[in-house]
Amino acid sequence: MILLSFDIEEFDMPFEYGKSLPFEEQLAVSTEGTNKILDILQQAGVKATFYCTANYAMHKQDVIQRILADGHEVASHGFYHTEFKPEHLLQSRLKLEEITGKPVKGYRMARMMPVDETEIAKAGYWYNSSINPTWLPGRYNNFDKPRTWFWNKGVLQLPSSVSPRIRFPLFWLSFHNLPMSLLKYFSAATHKKDGYLNLYFHPWEFTDLDKPQLYNFPGYVTKNTGDAFVKRLTEFINWAKAKGYVFSRTDDFAEDIIVHSR
Template identity: 75%
Template structure:
């Protein structure tokens, strides 16, 4: 099975490269990408999980309504994307639940940064998907963390998928830069080893990022974005469906594990 997920946030990534965007434009870019994703998922007839910041959700309640109405899962991505205090764990959950009128069970920390699992538990989350169990220069070193799901401090941990050998990350940058035959081969061997894939992306990847003066992104970020990435994701989804891989919301995957652990 494949746990397909998208981190919906105010588009603040240019800040990391010395650029800035007005808040309204941050929202517009994330919304453009989210609409493209929802259209793609609807065409394919599959469901996914959307980790959303409360800040985005408060300004784009219509997008949240569409996510929920079309059967996708809404989970928390914190209150703000570039600001965090422990109190945001509970407050972001509360805001999302008020807007969606549904329980929010999952959490993903912005930029996959460390977060206190005891605070996650206290805030009422059932699962956390904030670990990329590999090494990325300047970002994190998680070679000591398990590759597959595990329990910590009462919270089910669902790390992002990495290959069994060398722990090559199967995340958004890989989908932009690897030839599809290599990417699908890595996904296939990882799925056969682990029984599932946990993949994450961002809405702004589905917009044109090749604007160096505006965003300042390096080539490995801007490669195959916008329409090219929509087609690349369509190819991947069709590849997976042809192999009878099921697309499952992360919360449903977590609920099955939690139920079995209680028997």
């Protein structure tokens, strides 16, 4: 089982590198990438989960409707990507449900930062996918967290996939920088051990990020972005399908665990 997920947000990452970007441009970059993702998934016949900020969804309801029309799940990525308050947990769920007309069952915190599971449960979410269970300098220190799904305060936790033993993260940066042969090796080993992969990406990765004057991103961020990343994800999906792996929306995967845990 492979869970593909995409964090649909205002493209605020340049702020982390001392650059600013007008809000309309933030939306435009994310929208360009999201449409490319939807084209890839449609061609492959694969369903996925889109964690959307309410702020993006309010301004780009046509994109949200395309996500739904293509059969994908809409989950919450908070209200704003640059600001968080505990009340945003419920507010974002309600706003997304208003826009989509469907229940919103899952949550992912912006930048995979820690979030209070009691507040997640109070806000009515079934599952939370906000943990990268590895160690990255200045970002994550989660060696004490389980690698695979677990329960915390009544909320199903779905950590991002990392390899067995050394916990090499199979996240978006790995997909840009590893040779495809090594990426497939780690993915196959992790799938064999865990029975599933939980992988996450962002729409802006599918646009050209090699614009130093605009974004000031380091090379490990800009490598294999734009059309090169469209080709990489397409290749990965085709490889996984050839291996016999099944793709699933995250809510369907979570619901199966919840049903069998009762």
